[in-house]
Amino acid sequence: NGVQKPEPRLNDPDTLARQIVEKLTYSIGKNPASARKYDWLRATTLAVRDRIIDHWFESADRFAEEGGKRVCYLSMEFLIGRMLRDAINNLGLTEPVREALARYGVELDMIELLEPDAALGNGGLGRLAACFMESMASTGVPGYGYGIRYVHGFFRQEIADGAQVELPENWLVHGNPWEFERRNASYEIGFGGKVSMIQEAGRPARQVWRPAERVLAVAYDTPMVGWRGRQVNTLRLWSAQALDPILLDAFNSGDHIGALVESNKAEAITRVLYPADSHQAGQELRLRQEYFFSSASLQDIIRRHLEENDNLSNLADKVAIQLNDTHPAVSVAELMRLLVDVHGFGWDEAWTITRATFSYTNHTLLPEALEHWPIHLFERLLPRQMQIIYAINAGIIREAAQEHGYDDGQVAAISLIDEGNGRRVRMGQLAFVGSHAVNGVSALHTDLMKQTVFRDLHELYPDRIQNKTNGVTPRRWLMEANPGLTGLITEAIGPGFLDDIEKIIEIDDLADDAAFRERFAAIKRQNKERLANVIGERMATSVDPSAIFDIQVKRIHEYKRQFLNIIEAIALYDQIRSHPERNWTPRVKIFAGKAAPSYVQAKEIIHLANDVGRVINADPAVRDLLKVVFIPNYNVSLAEIIMPAADLSEQISTAGLEASGTGNMKFALNGALTIGTLDGANVEMLEHVGEDNIFIFGLTASEVAQRRREAHSGRSIIDNEPMLREALDAISSGLFCPDSPSRFHSLVSNLYNNDWWMICADFKAYWDTQRTLDDLYTRQDEWQAKAVHNTARMGWFSSDRSIREYARDIWKAGPGQAG
Numbered sequence: 001n002g003v004q005k006p007e008p009r010l011n012d013p014d015t016l017a018r019q020i021v022e023k024l025t026y027s028i029g030k031n032p033a034s035a036r037k038y039d040w041l042r043a044t045t046l047a048v049r050d051r052i053i054d055h056w057f058e059s060a061d062r063f064a065e066e067g068g069k070r071v072c073y074l075s076m077e078f079l080i081g082r083m084l085r086d087a088i089n090n091l092g093l094t095e096p097v098r099e100a101l102a103r104y105g106v107e108l109d110m111i112e113l114l115e116p117d118a119a120l121g122n123g124g125l126g127r128l129a130a131c132f133m134e135s136m137a138s139t140g141v142p143g144y145g146y147g148i149r150y151v152h153g154f155f156r157q158e159i160a161d162g163a164q165v166e167l168p169e170n171w172l173v174h175g176n177p178w179e180f181e182r183r184n185a186s187y188e189i190g191f192g193g194k195v196s197m198i199q200e201a202g203r204p205a206r207q208v209w210r211p212a213e214r215v216l217a218v219a220y221d222t223p224m225v226g227w228r229g230r231q232v233n234t235l236r237l238w239s240a241q242a243l244d245p246i247l248l249d250a251f252n253s254g255d256h257i258g259a260l261v262e263s264n265k266a267e268a269i270t271r272v273l274y275p276a277d278s279h280q281a282g283q284e285l286r287l288r289q290e291y292f293f294s295s296a297s298l299q300d301i302i303r304r305h306l307e308e309n310d311n312l313s314n315l316a317d318k319v320a321i322q323l324n325d326t327h328p329a330v331s332v333a334e335l336m337r338l339l340v341d342v343h344g345f346g347w348d349e350a351w352t353i354t355r356a357t358f359s360y361t362n363h364t365l366l367p368e369a370l371e372h373w374p375i376h377l378f379e380r381l382l383p384r385q386m387q388i389i390y391a392i393n394a395g396i397i398r399e400a401a402q403e404h405g406y407d408d409g410q411v412a413a414i415s416l417i418d419e420g421n422g423r424r425v426r427m428g429q430l431a432f433v434g435s436h437a438v439n440g441v442s443a444l445h446t447d448l449m450k451q452t453v454f455r456d457l458h459e460l461y462p463d464r465i466q467n468k469t470n471g472v473t474p475r476r477w478l479m480e481a482n483p484g485l486t487g488l489i490t491e492a493i494g495p496g497f498l499d500d501i502e503k504i505i506e507i508d509d510l511a512d513d514a515a516f517r518e519r520f521a522a523i524k525r526q527n528k529e530r531l532a533n534v535i536g537e538r539m540a541t542s543v544d545p546s547a548i549f550d551i552q553v554k555r556i557h558e559y560k561r562q563f564l565n566i567i568e569a570i571a572l573y574d575q576i577r578s579h580p581e582r583n584w585t586p587r588v589k590i591f592a593g594k595a596a597p598s599y600v601q602a603k604e605i606i607h608l609a610n611d612v613g614r615v616i617n618a619d620p621a622v623r624d625l626l627k628v629v630f631i632p633n634y635n636v637s638l639a640e641i642i643m644p645a646a647d648l649s650e651q652i653s654t655a656g657l658e659a660s661g662t663g664n665m666k667f668a669l670n671g672a673l674t675i676g677t678l679d680g681a682n683v684e685m686l687e688h689v690g691e692d693n694i695f696i697f698g699l700t701a702s703e704v705a706q707r708r709r710e711a712h713s714g715r716s717i718i719d720n721e722p723m724l725r726e727a728l729d730a731i732s733s734g735l736f737c738p739d740s741p742s743r744f745h746s747l748v749s750n751l752y753n754n755d756w757w758m759i760c761a762d763f764k765a766y767w768d769t770q771r772t773l774d775d776l777y778t779r780q781d782e783w784q785a786k787a788v789h790n791t792a793r794m795g796w797f798s799s800d801r802s803i804r805e806y807a808r809d810i811w812k813a814g815p816g817q818a819g
């Protein structure tokens with residue numbers, strides 16, 4: 001086509017060194033002698049970026065030529081972390097770049113640390129979206145991520161006097177070399193206003209929405225590099241801008257502040273990520289965010305479709321849109337609006353297209369995390385979408401009543417409108433009825449979806465719910481986070497597992513090989529030393545790498561039961577002091593994670609972990625047999641250091657409440673043993689690693705449900721369990737917080753009163769299992785053999801496998817699929 005192809009770039013250190021210095025000189029204006037570390041990071045990023053762009057164009061051209069089906073992954077969150085290491089690893093440039101920089105006395109590992117994390121997500125759901133983007137690019141699925149370009153990502157956490165303090169996060173302050181602003185891809189997004197019926201001669205009457213406000217959505221694209229650079233996909237994030245940045249009338253009449261009000265209001269939409277992952281705030285700004293990015297993404301999808309097709313009737317053959325939880329669920333109404341009001345489709349055909357296009361993933365069954373919007377708010381902000389939701393609801397109810405004979409009670413259960421709570425739109429129901437496939441994120445979670453939140457809709461549409469167990473990308477979570485282990489496995493079985501992670505099973509038999517086990521253990525030891533150094537530097541606490549590193553890192557939530565873990569630490573502390581003569585196995589209990597700023601109990605748990613650590617770590621009576629550390633500001637980059645350094649992974653949620661978990665997979669892949677409940681993906685991990693290699697304890701999901709029906713309380717358990725009682729008494733006495741002894745009273749009294757999270761109920765089983773692990777750790781051969789089995793048998797939990805299942809069963813897109 002006459003377009004000149006760029007020369008293929010060479011991947012040797014000489015070429016890279018030359019290109020990096022060229023960037024340093026002509027893009028940054030420094031020479032190697034005057035350049036600072038940060039300049040080297042930028043120059044390296046720009047040099048690597050050039051190569052990515054070549055692959056990016058190739059991928060785009062290939063998709064356009066093939067005309068296959070595309071996948072659009074709509075997510076409010078993409079918790080990506082740093083990008084340089086991932087990009088150069090996937091391009092196979094790690095060693096040549098390292099060598100190129102070394103020539104100038106620059107250490108790659110050092111400059112990588114200067115890159116800010118892209119923390120555009122809260123936790124599991126956002127990180128899953130990031131793993132999925134990487135796996136779509138690695139498995140050859142033409143995937144487009146759509147989300148929000150928050151100016152401030154997830155807050156930074158500091159610990160002051162034991163308590164969490166939230167500080168603003170500022171990842172964009174030094175600019176972002178990975179993104180490209182696309183001024184040509186911008187769309188108007190409306191809010192508020194009125195809907196009126198218009199009747200034009202010779203055309204059917206139609207509804208027209210005249211929004212009172214409009215803001216502009218501007219696209220920023222970031223390339224997502226797949227394994228071996230074979231494919232580069234696009235993450236398109238929307239930024240809000242005022243249509244009229246300065247109101248000239250106001251400005252000219254001297255009202256300089258008033259002239260800017262509009263642009264401030266518009267830009268507020270994409271200013272900050274909401275930091276709550278378990279309580280719906282119900283804030284208008286949040287609904288604005290949801291609609292803003294949904295509408296922009298759909299307009300973009302439609303525009304591209306119409307560039308390549310005559311009309312929208314074949315939309316579902318060319319695009320699959322995945323809704324990452326209900327956060328983009330308003331898309332269902334918005335696509336209907338665009339099809340019916342803007343593109344002139346009849347209702348029924350529009351509904352068929354919509355349902356064939358969307359699919360929806362549910363990530364939580366917690367009632368307080370389910371999104372539902374007050375009708376009055378929805379109506380005021382999105383009047384036409386509200387009408388459409390009523391119309392969708394009417395259709396569903398008609399179908400249920402006429403074809404299935406539903407009575408009023410059954411109709412109320414499936415209705416998109418919750419009439420009981422001051423009239424609200426139920427976003428889960430909207431996403432469900434607007435999708436052809438609905439999935440849970442682990443086998444257990446999917447079963448529970450059918451039995452609880454979606455029981456009635458499942459009855460009406462019994463084929464719609466399916467399971468897609470989560471996975472994690474082995475590139476970031478094994479190769480990049482654990483180069484030592486990756487090297488050992490490569491030596492042992494060759495590099496085949498890098499392209500097909502399930503081949504990692506080939507090291508399984510080496511669990512019986514003492515020499516291999518020793519090398520495996522030596523790598524773990526190095527990784528523990530690295531983490532011990534981080535703990536020493538950041539918190540001035542020394543921990544002994546020969547102790548068990550027992551780690552729980554994740555969002556802080558009552559159902560995740562960090563409290564149970566802390567209580568066990570206190571009980572252990574008590575026992576070590578009472579029985580110093582016993583043969584205790586040294587342990588370091590490590591915690592990290594953020595609490596939602598308004599989640600009082602979660603913040604108290606953080607405070608307790610810190611208070612307990614301060615007392616135990618300073619007590620000479622425990623002789624370093626036990627340490628408790630809380631590492632501040634858990635994020636993706638810290639996780640990359642933590643995962644490879646764990647002996648023991650804590651996955652101890654109240655059964656039935658953790659939809660899947662993905663940290664559980666990262667730990668086990670890196671050779672940690674798991675202590676956990678039969679919850680989320682732990683259940684499937686048990687099936688894969690075998691019951692000898694995982695440590696399961698506690699009530700099952702159905703036992704938890706049963707106890708809750710019986711109004712179980714903790715008091716009688718506490719009365720009969722001296723270790724538990726003494727630990728709780730220690731907390732209540734103010735032993736850990738002498739300056740304010742009542743600090744944790746409500747936390748403790750909740751256990752006596754109802755023990756909603758089954759902490760008392762599971763304490764003894766948890767304690768006993770921990771002691772079994774103490775004992776096992778003294779038999780290092782056995783422990784390390786189990787660790788090897790864990791790594792060997794975790795290949796299935798790759799997000800490549802998850803993505804292939806979505807591609808085959810839900811999207812019908814990607815390699816090997818028609819379309």
Ligand code: 26Y
Pocket residue numbers: 122123124125126128276277278279280281363364369370371441470658659660661662680
């Ligand atoms: C509506 C708002 C309050 C909200 C915001 C974020 C609600 C939920 C969330 C995030 C939920 C989340 O991260 N869920 C986690 O998703 C992971 C990926 O599927 C699961 O592994 C994990 O078990 C689940 O808690």
